[in-house]
Amino acid sequence: MAGARLSGFPEWLPEGRVVEQSILDTARRIFELHGFASIETRAVEPLPELTRKGEIDKEVYVIRRLHAEGDGDAGLGLHFDLTVPFARYVVENAGKLEFPFRRYQIQKVWRGERPQEGRFREFTQADIDVVDKDSLAFHYEVDMAVVMSALLAALPIPRSVIHVSNRKVAEGFYRALGVTDTAAVLRVVDKIDKVPEPALRTMLAEQAGMSESAINMCLKLASIRSHDTSFVDDVRALGVSDPLLDEGLDELARVVSGVASLRPGAILADLRIARGLDYYTGTVYETELEGFAGLGSISSGGRYDALASDGKVTYPGVGISLGVTRLVSVLLGKGLLAATRAVPSAVLVAVLDEESRSLSGQVAEQLRSRGIACEVASKPDKLGKQIRFAERRGIPFVWFPDTGSVKDIRTGDQYEADAAAWDPPAEDLHPRVVRMSDLPSKASPSSTQEDTP
Amino acid sequence: MAGARLSGFPEWLPEGRVVEQSILDTARRIFELHGFASIETRAVEPLPELTRKGEIDKEVYVIRRLHAEGDGDAGLGLHFDLTVPFARYVVENAGKLEFPFRRYQIQKVWRGERPQEGRFREFTQADIDVVDKDSLAFHYEVDMAVVMSALLAALPIPRSVIHVSNRKVAEGFYRALGVTDTAAVLRVVDKIDKVPEPALRTMLAEQAGMSESAINMCLKLASIRSHDTSFVDDVRALGVSDPLLDEGLDELARVVSGVASLRPGAILADLRIARGLDYYTGTVYETELEGFAGLGSISSGGRYDALASDGKVTYPGVGISLGVTRLVSVLLGKGLLAATRAVPSAVLVAVLDEESRSLSGQVAEQLRSRGIACEVASKPDKLGKQIRFAERRGIPFVWFPDTGSVKDIRTGDQYEADAAAWDPPAEDLHPRVVRMSDLPSKASPSSTQEDTP
Numbered sequence: 001m002a003g004a005r006l007s008g009f010p011e012w013l014p015e016g017r018v019v020e021q022s023i024l025d026t027a028r029r030i031f032e033l034h035g036f037a038s039i040e041t042r043a044v045e046p047l048p049e050l051t052r053k054g055e056i057d058k059e060v061y062v063i064r065r066l067h068a069e070g071d072g073d074a075g076l077g078l079h080f081d082l083t084v085p086f087a088r089y090v091v092e093n094a095g096k097l098e099f100p101f102r103r104y105q106i107q108k109v110w111r112g113e114r115p116q117e118g119r120f121r122e123f124t125q126a127d128i129d130v131v132d133k134d135s136l137a138f139h140y141e142v143d144m145a146v147v148m149s150a151l152l153a154a155l156p157i158p159r160s161v162i163h164v165s166n167r168k169v170a171e172g173f174y175r176a177l178g179v180t181d182t183a184a185v186l187r188v189v190d191k192i193d194k195v196p197e198p199a200l201r202t203m204l205a206e207q208a209g210m211s212e213s214a215i216n217m218c219l220k221l222a223s224i225r226s227h228d229t230s231f232v233d234d235v236r237a238l239g240v241s242d243p244l245l246d247e248g249l250d251e252l253a254r255v256v257s258g259v260a261s262l263r264p265g266a267i268l269a270d271l272r273i274a275r276g277l278d279y280y281t282g283t284v285y286e287t288e289l290e291g292f293a294g295l296g297s298i299s300s301g302g303r304y305d306a307l308a309s310d311g312k313v314t315y316p317g318v319g320i321s322l323g324v325t326r327l328v329s330v331l332l333g334k335g336l337l338a339a340t341r342a343v344p345s346a347v348l349v350a351v352l353d354e355e356s357r358s359l360s361g362q363v364a365e366q367l368r369s370r371g372i373a374c375e376v377a378s379k380p381d382k383l384g385k386q387i388r389f390a391e392r393r394g395i396p397f398v399w400f401p402d403t404g405s406v407k408d409i410r411t412g413d414q415y416e417a418d419a420a421a422w423d424p425p426a427e428d429l430h431p432r433v434v435r436m437s438d439l440p441s442k443a444s445p446s447s448t449q450e451d452t453p
Numbered sequence: 454m455a456g457a458r459l460s461g462f463p464e465w466l467p468e469g470r471v472v473e474q475s476i477l478d479t480a481r482r483i484f485e486l487h488g489f490a491s492i493e494t495r496a497v498e499p500l501p502e503l504t505r506k507g508e509i510d511k512e513v514y515v516i517r518r519l520h521a522e523g524d525g526d527a528g529l530g531l532h533f534d535l536t537v538p539f540a541r542y543v544v545e546n547a548g549k550l551e552f553p554f555r556r557y558q559i560q561k562v563w564r565g566e567r568p569q570e571g572r573f574r575e576f577t578q579a580d581i582d583v584v585d586k587d588s589l590a591f592h593y594e595v596d597m598a599v600v601m602s603a604l605l606a607a608l609p610i611p612r613s614v615i616h617v618s619n620r621k622v623a624e625g626f627y628r629a630l631g632v633t634d635t636a637a638v639l640r641v642v643d644k645i646d647k648v649p650e651p652a653l654r655t656m657l658a659e660q661a662g663m664s665e666s667a668i669n670m671c672l673k674l675a676s677i678r679s680h681d682t683s684f685v686d687d688v689r690a691l692g693v694s695d696p697l698l699d700e701g702l703d704e705l706a707r708v709v710s711g712v713a714s715l716r717p718g719a720i721l722a723d724l725r726i727a728r729g730l731d732y733y734t735g736t737v738y739e740t741e742l743e744g745f746a747g748l749g750s751i752s753s754g755g756r757y758d759a760l761a762s763d764g765k766v767t768y769p770g771v772g773i774s775l776g777v778t779r780l781v782s783v784l785l786g787k788g789l790l791a792a793t794r795a796v797p798s799a800v801l802v803a804v805l806d807e808e809s810r811s812l813s814g815q816v817a818e819q820l821r822s823r824g825i826a827c828e829v830a831s832k833p834d835k836l837g838k839q840i841r842f843a844e845r846r847g848i849p850f851v852w853f854p855d856t857g858s859v860k861d862i863r864t865g866d867q868y869e870a871d872a873a874a875w876d877p878p879a880e881d882l883h884p885r886v887v888r889m890s891d892l893p894s895k896a897s898p899s900s901t902q903e904d905t906p
Binding site for chain 1: 462465467486492494500521811824828832
């Protein structure tokens with residue numbers, strides 16, 4: 001991590017950015033392979049859009065011009081997720097989009113939360129969503145988890161499992177228990193992993209007006225989990241019955257069996273999953289990175305039936321989001337991943353004197369025309385100094401235009417080469433991201449490597 | 454352009470985003486080929502950082518939390534460019550960076566300006582900069598223009614010319630004329646293309662206290678331009694002499710001849726180029742898109758000696774920025790570029806009935822495993838309807854899992870194919886960006902194409 005002098009606003013050093021960029025590239029590749037089109041939305045939304053859903057409103061950043069004369073910018077805030085702006089975009093552009101519309105969106109979002117491990121005030125999300133007009137085919141609730149699971153499997157990260165539940169299960173169940181404010185229960189249950197049980201019971205009694213027996217049932221439901229559809233029997237065994245509960249159990253079973261058949265072990269029915277946002281109406285997803293339970297979910301989302309609507313037409317949708325910044329921060333912070341080098345250059349072209357700088361430039365242009373990233377030395381220093389400069393940056397090769405030779409500064413091998421034909425080994429062409437355990441220990445600079453050629 | 458219901462905050466439809474993404478991809482490729490490493494900085498900076506340079510301060514957006522209790526976020530604003538945040542990043546991380554440090558940075562910036570053609574309140578910039586410790590080699594002032602010129606040449610856009618001047622020329626010249634507030638003159642001269650001459654003369658007299666003869670000289674200087682170094686003689690012919698002017702003329706001549714030798718016609722010495730930002734101290738760049746003079750500069754930058762400093766050490770730099778949003782808005786607005794399709798999918802895999810959806814999914818997975826983007830039809834509609842769905846999205850191929858065949862819906866050709874071996878023609882694999890003049894007129898749907906196979 002870089003200086004990060006502003007708490008909650010992380011910045012990466014160039015090597016950390018290589019790791020982040022590689023994750024973003026993989027997300028884009030997987031999303032596009034599955035037919036998701038890219039869009040971006042503006043960073044700001046009208047405050048009523050941002051505050052109409054859920055208890056997130058306390059976290060919104062509002063903006064105003066430093067020397068605002070009128071109130072032209074009044075009532076704008078920075079978006080806190082990419083789902084609310086996407087819903088607004090769909091409604092605004094419905095006449096120009098083809099439905100079902102599938103898009104991915106990779107952008108920063110802002111939340112004025114108290115910064116802590118895994119929680120930031122500015123962070124990057126990578127979202128996929130599908131929306132349709134009037135009604136949305138159920139199979140997309142399976143598809144979202146399958147695509148995200150494919151992405152998680154393609155990343156060089158610890159194993160992860162998508163925990164899934166369904167709002168209808170919880171709402172039907174609570175309703176059958178006589179609870180009227182089911183949203184209040186969901187908001188408490190969402191904190192189940194952070195709040196000790198006695199406090200949780202007090203919150204359920206005070207905030208949702210639940211009896212002790214209802215609280216017992218609620219906590220029993222939240223303890224149910226299974227990798228297959230056996231959770232259905234476990235819920236039935238609690239003896240609660242409600243049509244919405246039945247619908248939710250059926251949907252949840254279809255998601256679990258649908259994903260498990262394609263990606264065994266990738267999904268877990270977990271009845272404690274609630275999500276803090278009010279707009280979800282069906283399937284909800286959260287994802288735990290193995291060994292990092294305290295980090296919070298690295299990929300979350302769900303089905304929303306009524307978020308996008310112009311009053312006449314409704315556009316139901318389902319989506320899931322990768323928390324890129326949270327993931328990158330733990331991967332870098334725990335030293336799990338590293339970049340083979342911090343710069344794109346595979347070659348440093350040496351400069352012998354300022355008069356022959358254009359000769360070095362020509363070599364560089366020849367290499368670039370064949371896709372080999374390179375840079376020309378800043379100054380005509382002694383060649384040993386130029387080699388050490390490349391070494392400090394992790395640039396593997398130094399080119400000497402006078403002798404028409406190239407040196408692998410890791411091995412010291414130097415040989416004649418033609419800039420119109422030479423290629424570095426494929427693994428040296430671009431910086432790569434490697435698990436730290438796969439990285440060879442850095443070769444210490446040998447005097448040979450510092451000799452002039 | 455999408456709805457854009459908020460003036461100055463542009464959003465693109467998916468086909469417009471394909472054009473923008475392609476420009477961003479090209480920028481990244483060219484920058485990395487030249488050895489620039491990627492970084493991103495947070496969107497916010499402390500207000501003193503944002504207001505200490507130039508007259509930009511009136512345009513800053515400040516942020517605060519909607520329900521701020523204390524003043525924890527007080528004094529933060531959204532960055533208005535990427536140079537000021539980069540300078541702060543360099544100073545904060547100087548101990549962890551290798552100098553000269555070259556980075557590229559592609560991010561959104563915000564300015565509370567009055568929206569008008571080519572001016573936005575939120576826009577994307579793609580910047581390259583090089584900074585060094587204590588002193589920076591002059592050749593980078595040539596290099597920046599060469600790299601940007603390579604990028605502009607790689608984009609499918611009208612021809613453009615980088616107009617270049619040097620602050621030392623202007624400052625030395627004005628100083629020799631007896632002007633004390635040279636910054637005031639620069640700010641007026643920066644408006645030379647927008648303000649009629651009589652008003653400009655009034656501004657120079659009132660805001661910079663210049664005499665009529667000084668104003669005449671100032672306007673004569675601003676009228677000088679040349680593709681070669683002949684501008685030096687034209688300036689000398691004005692009979693003004695000053696050591697700083699001499700230094701500036703020498704530097705400007707080196708930039709013009711250095712760039713022109715590598716890229717004939719790419720650069721123009723243009724003595725009216727001033728730039729609105731106060732932090733520039735040497736070479737300044739602006740770029741005009743041929744045929745779009747009124748649009749404003751699409752690529753600007755310059756040399757800054759004192760922007761990055763921790764009080765003890767100074768990190769001089771030079772950089773240039775591509776105004777991505779301004780460029781995309783004119784390319785889309787004037788219909789100069791278009792995407793061959795709005796979605797990544799090259800293939801729509803048809804679904805015959807819900808029972809065989811998993812069969813369609815298997816075909817899709819086989820295609821994806823070989824890098825072919827595809828999507829599975831949303832519903833088991835009549836095949837004619839599924840084909841029309843693909844057609845509306847511009848997806849060129851529809852796959853029929855029952856017969857193991859694929860149909861090019863543009864020609865109506867249908868043939869047997871193996872999902873483990875079939876490839877679309879290379880030009881259909883990804884959406885491409887084409888000049889509108891190169892795009893074939895859309896084939897109108899024929900009844901054959903709507904027939905079931």
